[in-house]
Amino acid sequence: MAQEPILSARGLVKRYGKVTALDNADFDLYPGEILAVIGDNGAGKSSLIKAISGAVHPDEGEIKLEGKPVSFRSPIEARKAGIETVYQNLALSPALSIADNMFLGREIRKPGVMGSIFRSLDRPAMEKFARDKLSELGLMTIQNINQAVETLSGGQRQGVAVARAAAFGSKVIILDEPTAALGVKESRRVLELILDVRSRGIPIVLISHNMPHVFEVADRIHIHRLGRRLTVINPKDYSMSDAVAFMTGAKAPEPLAA
């Protein structure tokens, strides 16, 4: 690939006491692609994701966003830099409305005195924006944007969380097990949604245990094993059982070309 990676990491090390979760791990995400990250439980996959999303600070190594070195002390900093993470628990507040959730932590205030002195929220503007973003992603048969999130189904909640991540001009979206808790039908909708987000030019890191889903939507698959990147494969060149064999160490991949 001739392109520069939009997000890359080199030589990440993270130790928890005697356990080495990340052992010189590398990572590359190119513009406009869906990169799946797979690995066995305990392979250090979540530590890798936490390191690039700012949830943990790696002991060693370097992370670059658009070629510039970055160092995040919190997910909030990563988000400010344009890395949005949709966590497995979605980070939604169940009792708040869809609109309130989309703007949680970045509310819009009314113009003028009402906003500056009385700190009043600009509800109509927030609702309109939320409605527009959900419609863009084809999620808009939501009649009531003020509905509490807890009254939505799992897939709808995932939709709101993804829409929130995609709505605020982000450069990278990380999705952690987006289909893990969903039924077949809802998983299908979420996969469509992921492809839709990519078609808007936002690259996606997809962490998933579901091989059929990974092989269906990913452009490249990053296989993590024993705390480092074992290889990156093209899903068109390998089968699912190959990928599982690499993951578990049953088979060794050819040396990494990139």
Added chain:
Amino acid sequence: MSEPQAAKTPHLEYEKVLSGSSTQVAQFDTNDKTPIQKFQHFLHGSPAAVPLIVLLLSVIVFGSILGTKFFSAFSLTLILQQVAITGIIGAAQTLVILTAGIDLSVGAIMVLSSVVMGQFAIHYGIPTPLAILCGFAVGAICGLINGFLIARVKLPPFIVTLGMWQIVLASNFLYSANETIRSQDLAANAQLLQFFGDSVRFGGAVLTYGVIAMVLLVALLWYVLNSTAWGRHLYAVGDDPDAAELAGVNVKKMLMSVYTLSGIICALGGWALIGRIGSVSPTAGQFANIESITAVVIGGLSLFGGRGSILGMLFGALIVGVFQLGLRLIGTDPQWTYMLIGLLIIAAVAIDQWIRKVAG
């Protein structure tokens, strides 16, 4: 999510069933609800409705039993006067309980603040407005200590405020040497301290400034909770602190500010307490913490945080006031009041659990 395409061409073996399934995209509003479900949804959307209905019913019941003895402007405003302190302290308690915390020290902070205001003004000869400010500062500091121990040291709110309750109450008795400052002394030297006891009259209706302060405070906090980012964050923190943190809310800062504000509101309650009883007494308001929690729970706020309206708390406090006055006018043993309030508390929590099932 272009649904039709997905449904027409199943990508994977196990998704074949999809072609036969509904092709409707994310459906949000289902209309086939029974009236009970609709009612449940209505209550879910308007958490202050249950206490309001109970309040209106109890006013009607007592009014029809007692007639004009109860149903007069004087009696009804008397209820307001009697719940003013509970309402103000309940407002502080509401903020804390919305964050899924609890503040057992509210009553103690209120009394200590009132004692500081009185002692500073009368014994140290500090100008009354300044003494009142000192009382507010004491309330804020107590709240800040609560907030620090809960947010930074990560101790459970119940334990922290249980400890602070004892500490603040003991400081109050040690500092004041259990001495009451008489009403005459206040009237002569620090009239401003009794401000909230003054009243305006409309015919038979007597509204003390304490009542007006309570109503304005609840109205202000209602606005803050519903229409500002701080208010929305408070709900989010109570709902799911981890989710709020990941979504970009500074949870620690929120908790610190909530407990500090609670302390400041308690100081306001302390000032209003002086107006209510006329004197400064270190033994007053012993049960304000329990009364405020009662008002909050009957008001339909969830002790698990994130749910309910501050208006509910006000209705809850008024329900207690209506029962107290109504039963006293009927002439029953006061224990019946406590028994009914106990039943109301349990009923309120049961209803809260039922309403929450909407989510499932």
